[in-house]
Amino acid sequence: MAVQRIPLNVFSMAFGLAGLGGTWVTAGQAGHVPVTVGRALIGLAAVVWLVSVGWYLRYVCGGRGRLRADLEDPVASPFASLALIAPMLMASLGLAPYSPTAGKILVDVFLVLTVLFAGWLTGQWIVGHLELDQIHPGYYLPAVAGGLVACASAARVGQTLLAVVMFGFGVIxxxxxxxVVTGRLLHRPRLPAPLLPTMAIEVAPPAIASVAFFALDMGRVDFIAAVLAGYGLLMVIVQLRLLPLYARLRFTVATWAFTFSWAVVATTTLHWIEAGKPAGHVVYTYLVLGAVTVLIGGIAARTVLALARGELLRPASPASDASSS
Known part of the structure; x- marks a missing residue:
């Protein structure tokens, strides 16, 4: 009898919503929109995270070896880190402003778990049988996204030195x-269709690094911020060339790879707009905020529709579970 498989990238839904919440909070702190909208989105992300955790725990508890198979899967395992990274973002942006102590505790707990998991998974890649063709941009998630989100989160709750350590953790x-990832994309066959959305993650590292650095440096634009923006600009232009590939993709949970990636690009852009205040900067702010909200809102609406139709999560046979465990 087929069972409903819950893929690890289900946690990208909460991560993307939290990223959008962070974009609205950034615009709200600049006085352009109510900051409560961003906090409400973060609250929604927390609900989605809890539901996702419940779904996944129900799945792995329903069959022997499922968790181990997922964590040792060279393709899927990086997405497990999102279950730990997203709560840091939600705690620092959504909880800490109302309860600083509780926010700091949650940030620290999930920061430690993120670091431990990133280290364990890196070790697993070393000792496991990993082929170059199995690598994809999702490999940035455990240590790169994990370290840089940890940096921004620690800085927001007042742990500056810890934030600097996490900045080094993520950037290096x-x-x-x-x-490695770029070499795989340039010199090996194209990623299979289910993994093509992960190429959107290419824009995320410079953008997350920028947001983390702004959190450390009080939002100032300086030499390091400009260097990060330069590489980020290249990655955004690269994504324009990939649009024809994306346009042919079927909607799946993997489509959520676009959400946090572009939310954090939007957040970085808002920081730059606010720092430079060019003529018409308020209009630019609303355009950026509106564009990323429409993108993520559209993906969320399509997800609800697919879930209602029973098309979002694919079934997995017991035989396939056994073969992967």
């Missing part, structure tokens, strides 16, 4: 993994 991991 990005430099190392970036050469």
């Amino acid at each position: 991991s990005w430099f190392i993994l970036g050469s």
Whole structure:
């Protein structure tokens, strides 16, 4: 009898909504929109995260070896980190403003778990049988996104030195993994269709690094911020060339890879607009905020529709579970 398989990238839904919440909070703190809208989106992300955790726990508890198979899967395992990274973002942006102590505790707990999991998974990649063709941009998630979100989250709750440590954790991991991931994309066959949405993650490292650096440096635009923006600009232009590939994709949970990636690009853009205040900067702010909200809102609406039709999560046979465990 087929069972409903819950893929690890289901946690990207909460991550994307939290990223959108962060974009609205950034615009709200600049006085352009009510900050409560961003906090409400973060609250929605927390609900989605809890539901996703419940779905996934029900799935792994329903069959022997499912959790181990997922964590040892060289393609799927990086997405498990999102279950730990998203709560840091939600705690620092949504909880800490109302309860600083509780927010700091949750940030620290999930920061430690993120670091431990990123280290364990990196070790697993070393000792496991990993082929170059199995690598994809999702490999940035555990250490790069994990470290940089941890940096921004720690900075927001007042732990500056810890934030600097996490900045190094994320940025150096990005430099190392970036050469591997880019080499795979340039020199090996194209990613299979189910993994093509992960190429949207290519825009995320410079944008997350920018947001983390702004959190550390009180929003100032300086030499490092400009360097990060330069590479981020290249990655955004690259995504324009990939639009024809994306247009042919079927909607799946993997489509959520576009959400946090572009939310954090939007957040970075809002920081730059606010720092420079060019003529018409308020209009630019609303255009950026509106565009990313329409994108993520559209993906969320399509997800609800697919869920109502029973098309979002694919069934997995017991035989396939056994073969992967």
